[in-house]
Amino acid sequence: MTEPVQPSWPGRLAALALVFLGGFVVMVLEVYGAYLMRPHFGSSQEVWLAMIGMVMVALSAGYYLGGRMADRFKRASFLTWLLYPAGVFIFFTKEVSAPVLELQWMETANVVLASTVVSAAVFLPPCFVLGMLAPYMIRLCAHSVEHVGAVAGKVYAASTMGSIAGVFLPVLLIPQIGATNVPRWSIEEVFHIAGGLTMGLGVLCWLMDRWFNPKTA
Numbered sequence: 001m002t003e004p005v006q007p008s009w010p011g012r013l014a015a016l017a018l019v020f021l022g023g024f025v026v027m028v029l030e031v032y033g034a035y036l037m038r039p040h041f042g043s044s045q046e047v048w049l050a051m052i053g054m055v056m057v058a059l060s061a062g063y064y065l066g067g068r069m070a071d072r073f074k075r076a077s078f079l080t081w082l083l084y085p086a087g088v089f090i091f092f093t094k095e096v097s098a099p100v101l102e103l104q105w106m107e108t109a110n111v112v113l114a115s116t117v118v119s120a121a122v123f124l125p126p127c128f129v130l131g132m133l134a135p136y137m138i139r140l141c142a143h144s145v146e147h148v149g150a151v152a153g154k155v156y157a158a159s160t161m162g163s164i165a166g167v168f169l170p171v172l173l174i175p176q177i178g179a180t181n182v183p184r185w186s187i188e189e190v191f192h193i194a195g196g197l198t199m200g201l202g203v204l205c206w207l208m209d210r211w212f213n214p215k216t217a
Helices: 009-041 045-073 076-091 093-101 111-122 124-131 133-141 145-173 187-211
Strands: none
Touching: 009 045, 009 093, 009 111, 009 124, 009 133, 009 145, 009 187, 045 111, 045 124, 045 133, 076 093, 076 124, 076 133, 076 187, 093 111, 093 187, 111 124, 124 133, 133 145
């Protein structure tokens, strides 16, 4: 069994960029997912509870499976097969959510239950895939046990910084209309951008294999 060679600086930079942008997309989905549900369920605390809860469930599952998949496949390009479909899914969020939001029982259902169902059906799958990025990149970048802690700290710091950017940048960069703070960009346009970015992350993972020497038995 051979130890992996320390990844080159383009590989380490690409890994940090990957988790940063992944964290960014997760928060965009969380914030604008709540916007998407507002016409149907309002913007109450219950709706945000459901949205945040489902995102956290997705990330937890993604962290767990991402680490296991990294140990098994040891190649960044494996993530391409997950990120690209996730990007397509995000791109068509408006179309995916329409049949769920139009279910007849939603009109009289408890708002927590209804918004949880929508959050799980529409936003859990892509957030689950994005949650896999951090543990996967830790596995690829940590070339020895002695470096795992430092690598994990950098990766999760980059991911969290991306999430912070995902909270603030859409509000600061997307022009607002009037005192109601209605975005000039449509919800559909925001999801198109987020989906395109996620597909781009899939392409990045495909290119990253050249910067890593996977551990082989």
